[in-house]
Amino acid sequence: MVQIPVYLDNQATTPVDPRVRDAVLPFLNLEFGNPHSRDHAFGWRAADAVRQARSSVAELVNADDDEIVFTSGATESCNLALRGIAKAETGSRNRIVTLATEHPAVLETVRDLAKSGFVAVVLPVGPDGIVDLGRLETELNDRTLAVSIMAGNNEIGVVQPLAEIGAMCGRSGVVFHTDATQAMGRMDVDVDVWQADLLSLSGHKMYGPKGVGALYVRHGCSLGPVFTGGGQEFGLRPGTVPVHLVVGLGEASNLAVDCWNEDAGRLTALTNRLKDGLMESCPGIRFFGSMEERLPGSLSIGLPGWPAQAVIARISKRIAVSTGSACSSDSSEPSVVLRALGLDPETAASGIRVSLGRFSTQRDVETALEVFSELPLGGLPSCPTRDSI
Ligand SMILES: Cc1ncc(COP(=O)(O)O)c(C=O)c1O
Known part of the structure; x- marks a missing residue:
């Protein structure tokens, strides 16, 4: 066209891939069940679709299925990651390190956390847009709670040295969150290679629908809930899961793996x-x-x-x-x-x-x-x- x-x-x-659209349509029509309805076939089929979609997203980032939390998009995922880690912290780690070139979903969240006792460390980048790893290392100490550095930049497309950053964070016991929204479907995304504890992604940047995303949460990485409600999504994102959107994200993930x-x-x-x-x-x-x-x-x-x-x-x-x-x-x-x-x-x-x-x-x-x-x-x-x- x-x-x-x-x-x-x-x-x-990105435009919605026609294969994603075709996967979504039945869930806007006959398959309208609530995935949390346990007592009839409408609910069972919806729950099955959500299960499959979770598995597809997990495969895309090389995670286990129960490490994927569905959200409304990357803004929410980044908020849940950073606010969740801040809320779960009971010790003395209060510094959150990020980059001047991050998306507002991260930068504004870190700045907001700085109003309630956390310290925002916003590092500069070089003229090429890349983090200075030596400088980053000096910021990792026993007061550092988390590092949030994006995979690929939404304006200039620059990709950060994620495996090196992840390894550095791992050595210092610092939680590593990466906003991989722009990287999905454009490069190989593997939470083990990057040693990421948390990873945010969004459906509409990877040929899926708007209004859906996911947060990868590594086993053992503890997040405090930001929302309260019915306990869905492992207690981290209560509310009825939007089956059609999640199915779209799942199909977009299958296509990203293949394409x-x-x-x-x-x-x-x-x-x-x-x-x-x-x-x-x-x-x-x-x-x-x-x-x-x-x-x-x-x-x-x-x-x-x-x-x-x-x-x-x-x-x-x-x-x-x-x-x-x-x-x-x-x-x-x-x-x-x-x-x-x-x-x-x-x-x-x-x-x-x-x-x-x-x-x-x-x-x-x-x-x-x-x-x-x-x-x-x-x-x-x-x-x-x-x-x-
Ligand atoms: C790098 C990055 N992070 C986060 C977001 C926010 O994504 P969403 O629109 O799904 O909330 C965007 C969207 O522009 C983005 O490019």
Whole structure:
């Protein structure tokens, strides 16, 4: 199907895979049972579907089924992870270490915890967006409760050295949470390789539905409940499990297991073509963040002297790209993530996120290249409104 504009904002959200949609539909129709109803076949079938979905998510991250807690998405998972670990702490560990480039789901939660006796340690990143492991190690001591470092960044796509971070945390007895929302279906995610104790993910970033996610909780990692209610989801997330959404997440996980490798190869080739083409047609273009350690399909670019909004206003009828995180897109401030790379406000304000996904095609990339090559890059940019173009 040809989509207008061409969708190149897969880090904001991904289209639902038709196979996911087909798996979900029966649970919006005949299979409407409550998975917690123990007394009839409607409930048994719903519970069975939830069981299978849990197993699929567990397989995707290499966990046991009973280490997966369904949530409403990654924001809730990150909150449950960090607030849960804080609530469970009975000793003297009160420092939570994170990065300046984390998603607000983590950063704001850590800052909020800092209002109630915890200490937020927000580490800088290098110009490539990667954590300084030496610096991180100096922050791990017997007062450190947890480290929360994301797998792949939602704006610049940079991937952190997770196995090294996990090993460091393990040696120091520090809980390691990773927000792997952007990594799912794009790279191999294995909680043992990363030595993660907690891992957050979201359905709508991996070709599944919105409004569903999961938190992996390693056996032995104790969380205090943030919500109270009927005790569902191992007492960590009470409330009736939304069967249709969870089934969608399960099918999205099955597809990620089957497809991530092939998707990653194809996306890397398409992104390389996009990058090479942009370098040819947009003199002075800049690429932000490490080009080596990055999620397949993700590019963060800037056209010198051009605020991102001015570019987007000119191209948004033909291609859908964004200025950064959809969650902070109401803000007119330059991206916090790009500022954290050490970029001055003007350069940070030029940052455009281009992200390809499973359904992106060669033709989409060629369209994007055509659109960028038609920008009057020699001329002075101005900011037309969307209505004036
Ligand atoms: C890295 C990261 N973490 C968390 C979230 C929040 O996910 P959700 O929309 O499922 O709450 C997002 C979504 O933009 C994200 O990209």
